[in-house]
Amino acid sequence: MFRSNRRRIVLKSREEIELMRRAGQIVARALDEVRRHTRPGVSTAELDRIAEDVLRRHNAAPVFKGYPNPHPGGPPFPATITACINEELVHGIPSPHRVLQEGDIFSVDCGAYYKGWVGDAAITVPVGEISAEARRLLEVTEQALYEGIAQGRVGNRTEDISAAVQAYVEAHGYSVVREYTGHGVGRNMHEDPQVPNFGQAGKGVPLKAGMTIALEPMVQVGTWKTRVLDDGWTVVSADGSLSAHFEHSFAVTDGEPDILTLL
Ligand code: MG
């Protein structure tokens, strides 16, 4: 497992990383546009259309649309963003019938292909005024992402990233999801190595300059366990507690980690 994992890691040149940054910036624009349109009364299908318009305007294509279902026999994903409300964690399908309400939290994940390279990022956005608990969940999850990225440097291993995410989240009393993980990213959305949001410092694959990783803490107020709804896609917390999700794609360099999905 470890050996095959390491064999399939693709290091990127500086030029390739710049192309990935272009893809990542298009994703960041799409997410920013979705954030600015997130309000009570808007449907998740409208927000999906807004994101897809941004991608098309920049000559980029959605990665998620038509993406094969990870669960055996399930349908391919039908949209540009995944749209998740409250206890929904990841892979929610946008719908004209899902309308955001005051007090919801809304998680949106988006992937774009640009000139053969993938950008992948996610944010969780408050809808109007949200509860103090929901706000704290968003702050902890976003900060956990940056705690993890800060460990993404030469000399460390993948699980140094994982352990930093887990420690930060658990110190705040929340749970990190086990079944879905961060991942290498490049010409494909999912490449090696896997980067879980839990692990033991000092373990995993040695980080090298040119590795590009999509780190994506998924955090739940209650249990770390999840289940999949009957639509074959939407993952929810098993206990119905609130879930949040933030993601950036970044490059390991000889110096500081280089986040590729910033505006
Ligand atoms: Mg993503």
Ligand code: MG
């Ligand atoms: Mg991802």
